[in-house]
Amino acid sequence: MSAEPIAQALPTPAVEIQNLSVRYRVSSEVISSLKEYAIRAVQRRIAQNELMALDDVSLSIRRGERVGVIGPNGAGKSTLFKVIARVRKPSSGRIVVRGKVAPLLELGFGFHGELSGRENIILLGTLMGFSRKEMLARIPGIAAFSELDPFLDSAIRTYSTGMSARLAFSVATDVDPDILLVDETLSVGDERFAAKCKKRMANFRDRGKTILLVSHSLADIRDSCQRAIWISDGRVIKDGPADAVCDAYHEWSIHGGEIVV
Amino acid sequence: MSARIGPLGEPPEAVYDSSRKTIPFFSEAWALWDFRHLVAELVSRDIKVRYKRSVLGVAWTMLSPLLNMLALTVVFSVILKQGIKNFPVYYLTGAIFWNFFAQATSHAASLTVECTEITRRVFVPRSVFVISAIGVGTVNFAFSLVPLLLIIAVTGYPIHLSWLFLPVAMLIGASFTTGVGLILFTLASRFVDVRETYMVLLSPWFFITPIVYAPSIVPAHFQFLVRYNPMTYLVEIFRAPLYNGWLPGSKTFAFSLLAAVCSLILGWAFYAAKNDEYGNVS
Numbered sequence: 443m444s445a446e447p448i449a450q451a452l453p454t455p456a457v458e459i460q461n462l463s464v465r466y467r468v469s470s471e472v473i474s475s476l477k478e479y480a481i482r483a484v485q486r487r488i489a490q491n492e493l494m495a496l497d498d499v500s501l502s503i504r505r506g507e508r509v510g511v512i513g514p515n516g517a518g519k520s521t522l523f524k525v526i527a528r529v530r531k532p533s534s535g536r537i538v539v540r541g542k543v544a545p546l547l548e549l550g551f552g553f554h555g556e557l558s559g560r561e562n563i564i565l566l567g568t569l570m571g572f573s574r575k576e577m578l579a580r581i582p583g584i585a586a587f588s589e590l591d592p593f594l595d596s597a598i599r600t601y602s603t604g605m606s607a608r609l610a611f612s613v614a615t616d617v618d619p620d621i622l623l624v625d626e627t628l629s630v631g632d633e634r635f636a637a638k639c640k641k642r643m644a645n646f647r648d649r650g651k652t653i654l655l656v657s658h659s660l661a662d663i664r665d666s667c668q669r670a671i672w673i674s675d676g677r678v679i680k681d682g683p684a685d686a687v688c689d690a691y692h693e694w695s696i697h698g699g700e701i702v703v
Numbered sequence: 704m705s706a707r708i709g710p711l712g713e714p715p716e717a718v719y720d721s722s723r724k725t726i727p728f729f730s731e732a733w734a735l736w737d738f739r740h741l742v743a744e745l746v747s748r749d750i751k752v753r754y755k756r757s758v759l760g761v762a763w764t765m766l767s768p769l770l771n772m773l774a775l776t777v778v779f780s781v782i783l784k785q786g787i788k789n790f791p792v793y794y795l796t797g798a799i800f801w802n803f804f805a806q807a808t809s810h811a812a813s814l815t816v817e818c819t820e821i822t823r824r825v826f827v828p829r830s831v832f833v834i835s836a837i838g839v840g841t842v843n844f845a846f847s848l849v850p851l852l853l854i855i856a857v858t859g860y861p862i863h864l865s866w867l868f869l870p871v872a873m874l875i876g877a878s879f880t881t882g883v884g885l886i887l888f889t890l891a892s893r894f895v896d897v898r899e900t901y902m903v904l905l906s907p908w909f910f911i912t913p914i915v916y917a918p919s920i921v922p923a924h925f926q927f928l929v930r931y932n933p934m935t936y937l938v939e940i941f942r943a944p945l946y947n948g949w950l951p952g953s954k955t956f957a958f959s960l961l962a963a964v965c966s967l968i969l970g971w972a973f974y975a976a977k978n979d980e981y982g983n984v985s
Contacts, residue, residue, distance in 0.1 A: 474893075474894060474895045475894055475895055475896040476890070476894040476896050476897060476900055477896060477900070479894060524823070525721075527824075527825065527826060528719055528826035529822065529823055529824065529825065529826055531721065531979055532721050535721075536720070536721055536722040537719075537720075537721045538718065538719065538720045538721070538722075539718070539719040539720075540716055540717075540718050541716055541717060542717050543719075545824060545825060551821075551824060552821065552825075554748060554752065556751075556752045556755055557748060557751065557752070561748070561751070564744060565744050565745075565748060568738075568740045568741040568743075568744045569741060569821065569825055569827060570825060571737065571738065571741075571826075571827075572740070573740040574740050574743065574744065620716070
């Protein structure tokens, strides 16, 4: 059963990706109905096109590293996160993830408006693979950090946007993942709460947690990451110190997107 | 699996290795087990939301089968004079399982949008949603016993000791339903018209199952429709103990058990085999 470890060096990296490719099936003629499929199957005319979302990507992320991922839309940034979060399986190649991964999910994900804040905390926690008991124990901490204690028994639909964002952030970061995936969602609630979030992220960093950040804001990447990976058309264009990669990406962007190596 | 033990004897670290070889039939079952708490939460969410939203929620679940029963009693008992003793109870003892089956399977066929919304963001096994649909159906089934008991009380029908067989019947019935639900759900992940196609098939299926009539009135050359229909036996394992007051015959019991086991194994195998291919949309 056990596959041999890719790297012998210790400590083992948090994320190791080897020759990873992800193909999406985008049929030029999408056969999405049973009826049509049956007819086509009889006529033997089922053709499929494929799109390479990630194309032979290899990289390794050390424990405790803060890595920014940049690139134009459709470059494969989100697909990379999906593979790390186990949501998407690689079409070929290999990925090894060591530690508990928590995607910092977008606003309102998994929440049900008719249920109370408390019920939603438990629901979101079980969606992330925790048990009801574990989540019950975490409620006081989440309530304190989100400052929503007095509203915990009201239905979420009565919350303001900022309030649900605070709740979502508090749940995602309270469950103490080893690897946090942040997809352009750093702006949470008002300024004061945003500062609190920054602090919690810094706390994550100080405890040696691995953070991956996808953002279009190069300033954010320079600010909070040591390393940046520039992805375009499913390939890694440049991987190195955040400032250097951001400079190169910026240069490329203002020159109309032609890669000068 | 190369689990690393922390220096202070912390629990072994979770390691995900995409190259690890697994047998989907079993690995999908472990994944479902890991997310059993989510199944419980989804069931309780659906029940809470349904009954919170309207005060009439509970009443309506009970009122609609009663109205149905009234209409069918007029047509199939008063007009068609089948001579079935206490038709309302005869009908309801067959219909409770059919309603559970029809509702839970069509629910499973329409879950894929909600399911994909979630599974494209966090790792959750897709089977969780099918199993929770069956769970919600089971709770509603329990509620549907209330109007049945009401009619039994009103018409002065006896409650037999054989009612104790009900949990066994439900276990068999729910297993059959889970298998069918898994197949529909898996197909619906790939094709958009699965629910519609299924709804079209569902109503003739209702009429070739002896729910509103006694199997004996079916003409000889149509008997095969009833005889080769697994639903006939499944309905009977509910009706025999609740209506007739005896345990289902050994042939009926064996056929319904066989149908349930085959359905569950086939459904799970199909789901496990096709999940990666059909479930991986954008």
